[in-house]
Amino acid sequence: MANSDKKKLYEMIDDVKIAMLTTIEKNGSLHTRPMANQKADSEGSIWFFTDKDGSVARNVKANSKLSLGYAGSGAYVAVTGKGEMVDDRALIEALWSEEVKAWFPKGKTDPNLTLLKVEPDTGEFWSFPSAPLSQAVGYVKAKLTGEKADDIGENKKLAL
DSSP: OOHHHHHHHHHHHTTTTEEEEEOOOOOEEEEEEEEEEOOOOTSSOEEEETTTTTTTHHHHHHHHHEEEEEEETTEEEEEEEEEEEEEEEEHHHHHHGGGGGGOOOOTOOOOTTTEEEEEEEEEEEEEOOOHHHHHHHHHHHHHHHSOOOOOOOEEEEOOO
C-alpha cells in the first residue's frame, strides 16, 4: 500500500463531519447510527464521543467488530476494524470541542461521557471528480463504447 493512498483515505475521513457507525447487536443484527467524526490520531485510530451506558458501548463491549461509512462531495470511504471503549478524562479534554456539546450538554465533565477508539484494519475509498463535465465525459464515453466507465474515478482497497 502506498503511503499516499493511506494519507488520501484519512484526508477523506477528516473532511466528513458525520460517520455512519455499524456495530453488532447482542442478537447478531446490525445497528447503524450517525456519529460526529473526530480527526484520526497519529497512529491511525479514529475517535468518537459516546455514552458509557448507550448502545455503542454495550455493542462494542460484547463484540468489538465494527464498520464506519463516510460520504462527502465526490468521496466515499468504508472502514472496518475493532472498537474499544476508553474512559480517559485527559484524552476527553484534549479531543473536546464546543461542537461536541450539542450531543453532551453537560460538557466534558459529564460522568456518562466516554470515548470509542476505532482501530481500523481495512479501508476502501472511492473518489470521483466533482466537475459535472468530467462525469459527463465518462458517461458519454461508456455509452458510446458499451464498456464500463473506468476513468471517471479512483477506487483503492487498503490494509491499515
